Amino acid sequence: MAEQKKQSVLFQHGTLSLLVPGLFAGTMTVGELLQHGNYGIGTVQDFNGELVVLDGHAYQVVESGAVNELSAEQSVPFATVHFDDPVAQIELTNLNKAEVERYLLEHYPFRNVFFAVKITGEFAHMHTRVVEEQQKPYPTLTEATKTQPKFNQDNIHGTLIGYYAPELFQGVAVSGYHVHFLSDDRKTIGGHILDYRLTKGQVAIQPFATLEQHFPLSNADFRNQNFNYDGMSQSINQAEK
Template structure:
């Protein structure tokens, strides 16, 4: 009993010290089994591009993820805890910590499934190959691919100026390039169809080369002996913007057709 009382007292002291602002813990221990999202995909589709969360705060919620930046200034690739910015001129840089994001999805990546030495041809074939490896299409998965891409087509939008155009229009002159026989990493998510409007249903992947000079949103890709990792995650947390364009935008429209054009514009 005495030891039990000591444990309770220790916990109470810890709570009181934390309330007084002098806790030895500078931040709460993050929950690694949560997918954390800023804003919604439909808000981005409707030109809500103002950043709401800085990069340095985003990485407190994950070491793996995707998104975009304030004013739609390129594609966000979070890999191994580092945020990269694939810009509209085709260049890639480490994103400044104070750069804000209007949309991002991140998690701490702890793979549950490993599929080594995969050869696939095109996005559709990749989807078919992985279908038998997941427990359910109703669950959420973080996805990572490491290895050789026999081809990968990437895109990145140019920074937009006010008044912001809608996303389908903003991407009309985006940077797009296809690279062959390139080693790199793809990160992203496989999300259920019922999450339409909140996020992109199905696969949504961003790529960065091993030398960190090529990157962007993946439009299409094929693999040449790559390893695919899947992290099944059951908890989803969303942070909505508290001000700005998100407050007044009409998010009632069905944008699924436009989303298909935005995500994979070269698909037949």
């Protein structure tokens, strides 16, 4: 019973909204994060690239396109993870990103909850981007994402992982889908997904009964930040979608 509860929990450290004013300092170690889930996404200390957590390993895709496996001592300002335990697995073929996302919302009754999406398979095309490392004093999210290297790869096998969040939770997360990718060889292509075409893949979906929201309470910058929520949703959408 306890294990089932653990698997129905989505754990999130930080909120997407804390990135808007530029709170990019790492406030949780990777080692601690992986105690709460073996799959997930996020970003890394100094907003340095895209975080992809697969099968208990944390990978960082940096602005050059290179992929590094993160050590337990490295840290993250914002990340979301869960223990993989899908309620449904299906095979889909020859669909693009929008078609896959629409299919899941039309066929599964989860549009009002958080759910994880995992796709393992062959992609006819994958289009990603990666945020660039920032230096203190940190800029705002809007400034930091003005330049984002983009990558394209055809006929690539790998794993898509990410989440759907109801519109009610915009700011905690980005409403709608937020998904990352990493190729099977852990080096060809990865990052935040802008678009893709799926040739053939196993699609897994996992809804969550509980969102465990963890705040960086020991971080003075977070505690003292006077968040301006005017325009926050627009900043998030501009940076994340």
